[in-house]
Amino acid sequence: MSPTTEILTAERILEATEEVLRRHGPAKATVVDVARALGVSHGSVYRHFRTKAALREAVTKRWLDRMFVTLTAITADESRAPETRLRDWLAALFEAKRRKAGDDPELFATYMVLTAEAGDVAFEHIADLTGQLTRIIEAGVASGDFTVPDPRTSAVAVFHATGRFHDPGYHRVWERPGAQEDFTALVDLLLAGLRAPAA
Amino acid sequence: MSPTTEILTAERILEATEEVLRRHGPAKATVVDVARALGVSHGSVYRHFRTKAALREAVTKRWLDRMFVTLTAITADESRAPETRLRDWLAALFEAKRRKAGDDPELFATYMVLTAEAGDVAFEHIADLTGQLTRIIEAGVASGDFTVPDPRTSAVAVFHATGRFHDPGYHRVWERPGAQEDFTALVDLLLAGLRAPAA
Numbered sequence: 001m002s003p004t005t006e007i008l009t010a011e012r013i014l015e016a017t018e019e020v021l022r023r024h025g026p027a028k029a030t031v032v033d034v035a036r037a038l039g040v041s042h043g044s045v046y047r048h049f050r051t052k053a054a055l056r057e058a059v060t061k062r063w064l065d066r067m068f069v070t071l072t073a074i075t076a077d078e079s080r081a082p083e084t085r086l087r088d089w090l091a092a093l094f095e096a097k098r099r100k101a102g103d104d105p106e107l108f109a110t111y112m113v114l115t116a117e118a119g120d121v122a123f124e125h126i127a128d129l130t131g132q133l134t135r136i137i138e139a140g141v142a143s144g145d146f147t148v149p150d151p152r153t154s155a156v157a158v159f160h161a162t163g164r165f166h167d168p169g170y171h172r173v174w175e176r177p178g179a180q181e182d183f184t185a186l187v188d189l190l191l192a193g194l195r196a197p198a199a
Numbered sequence: 200m201s202p203t204t205e206i207l208t209a210e211r212i213l214e215a216t217e218e219v220l221r222r223h224g225p226a227k228a229t230v231v232d233v234a235r236a237l238g239v240s241h242g243s244v245y246r247h248f249r250t251k252a253a254l255r256e257a258v259t260k261r262w263l264d265r266m267f268v269t270l271t272a273i274t275a276d277e278s279r280a281p282e283t284r285l286r287d288w289l290a291a292l293f294e295a296k297r298r299k300a301g302d303d304p305e306l307f308a309t310y311m312v313l314t315a316e317a318g319d320v321a322f323e324h325i326a327d328l329t330g331q332l333t334r335i336i337e338a339g340v341a342s343g344d345f346t347v348p349d350p351r352t353s354a355v356a357v358f359h360a361t362g363r364f365h366d367p368g369y370h371r372v373w374e375r376p377g378a379q380e381d382f383t384a385l386v387d388l389l390l391a392g393l394r395a396p397a398a
Contacts, residue, residue: 157388194392196394
């Protein structure tokens with residue numbers, strides 16, 4: 001047995017937890033199931049995650065964070081004009097959510113339950129996302145492309161305005177004909193609003 | 200007994216249906232309950248509404264239409280500038296939904312179920328609302344206040360962008376501190392977008 005398969009890391013526990021959640025659903029998945037899947041005692045799992053709630057929160061955070069990698073890269077990519085960056089960022093968020101909902105609906109439904117449960121994790125995730133949006137809008141104000149008085153307020157407004165294309169509650173409309181056109185029309189309107197001189 | 204209490208009108212049936220729904224909830228309310236509340240046979244109810252589904256659709260449509268009265272008046276009020284009309288219209292829609300959710304949560308939950316059931320009724324309702332938004336935006340284009348190429352596309356974008364403040368799925372955020380400020384920031388951004396000259 002190689003050392004990598006022997007060492008029980010938090011990451012291995014989280015991988016197994018996701019698999020157990022996929023198989024049993026959020027209502028039935030237990031720490032004992034996770035321990036069994038790993039061939040360890042449930043005490044070993046509790047040494048990494050002190051409670052079942054902590055484990056569920058950690059797996060939810062991991063799932064949300066994975067979606068982040070592309071978004072963080074776009075936020076930091078100064079080779080793109082702020083307007084392009086904002087458009088690409090919103091499109092990447094929509095695409096990531098749509099792909100997750102479409103490719104693995106059971107796991108997506110599971111994470112909808114977990115995200116609703118783990119209010120703090122979801123709250124921090126949203127704060128991180130609007131933080132990225134704020135930085136892109138600030139870059140646009142600095143370059144003179146955008147003319148808004150308060151980038152943070154505009155970032156929150158953009159995030160709220162695009163809820164239809166990232167809020168899991170809307171996942172049923174993401175595959176409808178016209179969804180992509182609706183998304184583009186909405187982003188066009190928001191970009192025009194950010195560019196516009198104050199009234 | 201006065202004639203008005205004797206004649207079994209569609210309106211009296213719908214009033215009684217709403218009361219029965221409020222009391223029993225959408226899962227349990229039956230046509231027999233409605234007939235009993237009115238002191239008539241269920242055959243008399245069926246003479247007005249041929250099926251239970253038709254009755255439920257009609258009561259849903261009535262509930263949605265009542266919300267409309269104010270919105271229709273605002274749409275038609277040419278004494279207000281298009282921008283004011285749009286702002287007032289969106290505020291009236293948010294306010295109507297928030298009031299319904301806050302004043303009578305059980306009935307609101309019931310209508311959330313019924314609206315999801317009666318897909319066609321909800322679809323027509325949304326088409327009516329975006330039709331009103333289209334007329335307001337057209338008026339703004341005609342007056343030179345707005346500069347968008349396709350008022351209908353913009354109207355749908357505005358409706359989608361403000362979903363957080365009228366989609367029943369969001370009713371929990373409507374009473375949160377800051378909801379009114381979030382709404383105002385979003386509407387400001389959308390109005391700036393409608394005003395902006397094309398890029």
